[in-house]
Amino acid sequence: MEQQEPQKPPIFGNWRAWYLFTLLVLVVQVVVYYFITENFK
């Protein structure tokens, strides 16, 4: 499937890095929100 995409994505240069970045943003958010929940209850 990746072979059909000749164009490299901007910034990271490959899609795997983009996907990891998106998931990392999610994980960081869940951790931050968890600390907010615990610290302010």
Added chain:
Amino acid sequence: MSIADWIVLLSTLVFITVYGIYKSRGNKNIEGYLLGNKTMPWYTVGLSIMATQASAITFLSAPGQAFTDGMRFLQFYFGLPIAMVVLCITVVPIFHRLKIYTAYEYLETRFDLKTRSLGALLFLIQRGLAAGLTIYAPSIILSSLLGWNMYLTNIFIGGIVVLYTVVGGTKAVSYTQLGQMTIILSGIGLAAILLFQLLPEYLTFSNVISIAGKSGKLNLVDFNFDLNNRYNVWSGVIGGFFLAMAYFGTDQSQVGRYLTGKSITEIRLGLLFNGIVKIPMQLFILFIGALLYVFYIFQPQPLFFNQVETNKVTQGEYKYEYAALEETFVKTQKAKKESTIALVQGLETNNEPLVESATASLNNHIVESDKIRQQARDLIKKNDPKADANDTNYIFLRFVTDYLPEGIIGLLIAVIFAASMSSTSSELNALASTTVVDIYKRSIYKKGNDNHYLKVSKWATVIWGIYAILVAEFANRLGSLIEAVNILGSLFYGTILGIFLAGFYIKKIKGNAVFMAALIAEAVVIWCYFYTSISFLWYNLIGCFIVIGLGGLFELIWGKSDAQKKPTE
């Protein structure tokens, strides 16, 4: 509303509509009308996806939900970024390669015509109803704020959307969504700033967060696994993932948005943009609800936020009981305010015992005021069994009209309109393209030329617009609208997703098996809705697994019997 509000509201609506129609001029063929000739850059794709999902319901219900139930609804979106990544890897290249107009075309390529038609029909049923709800949501504002006739309001809002969607097709939808998202984000940002400024001056940001937290409104993350608890991390990540997979991977109102992208790169970037930005945006909208809760500790809070229903009960036979409740509520609110002031003092002086006692006292008063609000709802219902006893959708709007300055009210009404129109236009465009491409052109009239199908698409948009407006007229007894829409989606999405996942990943399952499995899965999900207390987020999972499980089983049985028959044939 003042003249300034009307000017802001009407000029915003006119500008967005004219801009959309102007930018989409020159649609002369069906590809231009339904796919926008595949010319959209990633940011238009991304904003269009977000604008389609974020309807007026999002902006009406979400702050109210945070106000009454805390911000835990945020967890519902935790599965979305994962779904975006999976879609980018698997679904986007397939759809792009097949050069399809609708998601359901893929089902015929992979299975057969009846499975494609079933997928398209399930979509048309649920999305047709949902389009009605997206029109209805802003109508309740105008009917309660301005005393407008709700039937006429539905026709007015629906009419504007039908106008530019019919004239400009999918391009008009995308371009108006750019303008609509700009209005929405700036309007909501402004509302948050003004709300914060209206809080007592001695409160710091940290105080506000602490008060919201101690009041139970910052319940953002809950790791306890409970099937009957609607919102926790597990239902959000797992159930939310399946719902997002179904919504973005199989729902034509979303697939139609990203199929307009000019390349796979632009589509993927648009989807990932949505995956990164969606949760913070939702957090921000919910946070307004938490802020509102703090605001109403210091300002007089209405016992019930829907003034129309309040007027009915205060003029009916239970007026004295209601007045007594109001009196008790004022006292409880006063006590709540005193506990909160003590809490702030404790926080400012690092006096831990004071913080603890003030928090305990605050929570007692919260329980008390919640009880009184429940009694008020019971009275409203007793006074008029047909009354809408859920005021969640009115909380934010009541604040806007009671406390925000002239002009800003018009802007925020425009935000609600823009949000509703952006979702409805995508829905109407998707309903029309599915009707024409998957049903009319495929099974009813195959010999038409391009111009014929273009005309039919425009008529289909008009007819679905009328249908959605009719649904909107009957949509006023559904509780929290944002939940109603998501529940409705979950009743069908699991089955549709199961069909698509079987298509994408399990090559052995064929058309007959998946078709039968889908019919059974749909029956089971509907049974779960009526006869069990399982949270709706799990319906997606249940429907999806039944389609795949039974599809595999049927294929195993029928595949074997076919294999046994073949040598004798």
